[in-house]
Amino acid sequence: MPLLDVKDLKINFQGRDRVTEAVKGISFHLDEGKTLAVVGESGSGKSVTAMSLTRLLPEPPTCQISGEIFLRGQDVLKMPKRDLRSIRGKEIAYIFQEPSTSLNPVFTVGYQIAEAIKLHVPEERDVPGRVVNALRQVGIRDPEKRYKAYPHEMSGGMQQRVMIAMALACEPKILVADEPTTALDVTIQAQIMELLKELRQKHTMSIILITHNFGIIKDFADEVLVMFRGQIVESGPTEEVLGNPQHPYTKALIACIPRLGAKQHRLTTIDHESLVG
Amino acid sequence: MPESVEQPPPLLEVRDLKVYYPIHGGLMRRVVDQVKAVDGVSFAVPKGTTVGLVGESGSGKTTIGRSIIKLAPMTSGQIFYADSPPLAESDLPPSEPKQTYYDNTLGDASSSAPPGMKDIGAMTRPAFFPYRKKIQMVFQDPFNSLNPRMTIEQIISEPLDIHFPAWDKAKKSARILDLLGKVNLPADSRSRYPHEFSGGQRQRIGIARALAVEPEFIICDEPVSALDVSVQAQIVNLLQDLQEELGLTYLFIAHDLAVVEHISDFVLVMNQGKLVEQATSEEIYSNPQDPYTKKLLAAVPSL
Numbered sequence: 043m044p045l046l047d048v049k050d051l052k053i054n055f056q057g058r059d060r061v062t063e064a065v066k067g068i069s070f071h072l073d074e075g076k077t078l079a080v081v082g083e084s085g086s087g088k089s090v091t092a093m094s095l096t097r098l099l100p101e102p103p104t105c106q107i108s109g110e111i112f113l114r115g116q117d118v119l120k121m122p123k124r125d126l127r128s129i130r131g132k133e134i135a136y137i138f139q140e141p142s143t144s145l146n147p148v149f150t151v152g153y154q155i156a157e158a159i160k161l162h163v164p165e166e167r168d169v170p171g172r173v174v175n176a177l178r179q180v181g182i183r184d185p186e187k188r189y190k191a192y193p194h195e196m197s198g199g200m201q202q203r204v205m206i207a208m209a210l211a212c213e214p215k216i217l218v219a220d221e222p223t224t225a226l227d228v229t230i231q232a233q234i235m236e237l238l239k240e241l242r243q244k245h246t247m248s249i250i251l252i253t254h255n256f257g258i259i260k261d262f263a264d265e266v267l268v269m270f271r272g273q274i275v276e277s278g279p280t281e282e283v284l285g286n287p288q289h290p291y292t293k294a295l296i297a298c299i300p301r302l303g304a305k306q307h308r309l310t311t312i313d314h315e316s317l318v319g
Numbered sequence: 320m321p322e323s324v325e326q327p328p329p330l331l332e333v334r335d336l337k338v339y340y341p342i343h344g345g346l347m348r349r350v351v352d353q354v355k356a357v358d359g360v361s362f363a364v365p366k367g368t369t370v371g372l373v374g375e376s377g378s379g380k381t382t383i384g385r386s387i388i389k390l391a392p393m394t395s396g397q398i399f400y401a402d403s404p405p406l407a408e409s410d411l412p413p414s415e416p417k418q419t420y421y422d423n424t425l426g427d428a429s430s431s432a433p434p435g436m437k438d439i440g441a442m443t444r445p446a447f448f449p450y451r452k453k454i455q456m457v458f459q460d461p462f463n464s465l466n467p468r469m470t471i472e473q474i475i476s477e478p479l480d481i482h483f484p485a486w487d488k489a490k491k492s493a494r495i496l497d498l499l500g501k502v503n504l505p506a507d508s509r510s511r512y513p514h515e516f517s518g519g520q521r522q523r524i525g526i527a528r529a530l531a532v533e534p535e536f537i538i539c540d541e542p543v544s545a546l547d548v549s550v551q552a553q554i555v556n557l558l559q560d561l562q563e564e565l566g567l568t569y570l571f572i573a574h575d576l577a578v579v580e581h582i583s584d585f586v587l588v589m590n591q592g593k594l595v596e597q598a599t600s601e602e603i604y605s606n607p608q609d610p611y612t613k614k615l616l617a618a619v620p621s622l
Contacts, residue, residue, distance in 0.1 A: 083547045083548075083549055083550070084517070084518070084547050084550075085517075197376070197377070198376065225545075227375045227376050227574045228574055228575055228576065228615065228618040228619055228620075229375055229574075229614065229615060229618040230375070230376075231618065231620075232617075232618040232620075254547040254548055254549075255548050255620070256548075257619075257620030257621065258620045260620065260621070294549070295548070295549060298548055298549045298551075298552040299548050299577070300552070300555070300575075300577040300578050300580070300581040301577060301621070302576065302577050302580055302604055302616065302619055302621070303580075303604050303605070308556050308559065309551075309552035309555050309556055309581065310552060311549060311552045311553045311556060312549045312552075
């Protein structure tokens with residue numbers, strides 16, 4: 043049985059005078075210890091899909107979700123609301139895109155990490171010790187000192203490390219990384235991806251990596267889903283999708299990445315209208 | 320930059336630019352130390368070319384761009400800009416005499432200027448004003464650099480109001496329509512607000528605003544870092560088309576070497592306030608000299 047099994051997931055948003063179909067019936071699964079990359083442009087429905095996994099989206103009637111999301115055989119969509127707390131952060135943890143806006147500016151980073159531990163591991167005696175360990179694990183130097191630092195006292199790369207430390211503090215089974223490196227420099231991006239690789243191995247986690255950049259998934263993901271306008275247009279093992287893309291959208295998405303050394307006169311762009319047909 | 324025979328004359332030349340920020344501390348908030356954001360940087364931007372400026376965040380690349388247009392104070396150094404023919408009489412604000420705009424307040428500083436160039440770094444803000452029209456900027460974050468309470472028409476016409484106060488409404492309006500067409504936005508966008516546009520469209524608005532006063536030189540401060548790869552390609556192509564059409568010169572600031580290599584003729588690599596390498600974009604890629612450049616190249620994800 044896969045760890046996570048999503049079947050015919052549909053997500054609709056009710057606007058004032060129209061319904062937006064953000065996700066139009068997608069199915070996928072994630073096995074234990076595997077990494078799944080979800081690739082697509084902004085607006086393709088990848089972040090909404092990720093948020094629906096722990097029902098972080100608004101309640102009906104604003105947002106209607108249908109389909110099934112099985113987490114170890116249990117349907118998340120049918121769970122009573124109070125049980126969701128035991129899943130969020132404990133079973134499925136998130137790293138969001140923009141570290142500077144996801145951290146609370148008025149609390150120290152140590153306090154924010156401790157908050158998650160106190161909720162999910164109430165039996166823990168030495169909460170500060172565990173926070174310091176979590177900070178050390180993500181490569182933050184001087185974790186005892188950094189415990190008392192506020193988010194604004196840290197750089198973007200460091201803030202993202204704090205987000206990762208917070209997500210991993212309760213040793214989740216699934217880590218959802220929603221564009222974890224988009225806001226960061228290339229050198230920091232490489233560091234963060236390395237760190238995730240290392241931690242994935244150490245904790246045998248499954249990772250769902252959401253990105254718009256094919257470049258960063260090559261050595262990272264086992265499987266890829268390509269999303270376009272709320273649908274999965276292509277899926278399969280990473281080497282296969284990257285090496286031999288079938289769908290024109292996948293080809294276009296790979297082609298528009300500027301490549302070092304291959305100087306083209308113009309970059310390839312995506313003609314969305316022709317893809318819709 | 321390597322000497323070559325066909326190299327066009329420089330439009331901008333920066334010599335030994337230093338930007339230090341003081342750190343105050345102690346009882347009387349005395350200056351106890353300095354942050355050397357930019358520490359002795361010299362380079363030239365030839366007319367009609369694109370010079371890429373790469374480095375990590377905190378390396379000082381944005382500070383260089385900002386100090387050129389006096390958005391950041393410079394500590395020492397010289398910034399020379401080509402002195403082009405004076406503006407048409409009709410384009411100047413009517414009340415003020417034209418003479419004052421060209422008075423260089425520090426006559427001595429300009430004596431070391433190369434022929435045909437003026438030291439804009441030493442100018443006061445009023446003296447710099449006509450140059451501010453020639454040098455425009457496109458900012459990094461299209462979500463924060465547009466005023467959410469202004470329509471697109473108001474946003475684009477703001478630089479026109481400042482630099483062409485003599486223009487009447489009809490002339491401005493025609494210019495705005497023309498600009499929207501140039502950046503491939505529909506004409507009906509003029510009465511809409513920034514929140515109605517996607518990230519790529521907002522960056523087009525930012526580019527239209529920069530183009531409004533017909534500048535010669537545009538400082539692009541990470542114009543595509545906040546965008547999706549596919550939209551990034553569109554914006555980079557747009558910038559290249561506009562360069563060909565209008566003969567623009569770019570200083571292209573970014574941290575992604577792949578994008579910089581694509582768009583630039585020359586590349587400057589910065590690390591901790593200093594230039595560590597400068598070469599043509601082909602050379603930087605095929606034969607990087609500095610260890611930091613090699614590290615940056617290694618960090619670019621490859622397919």
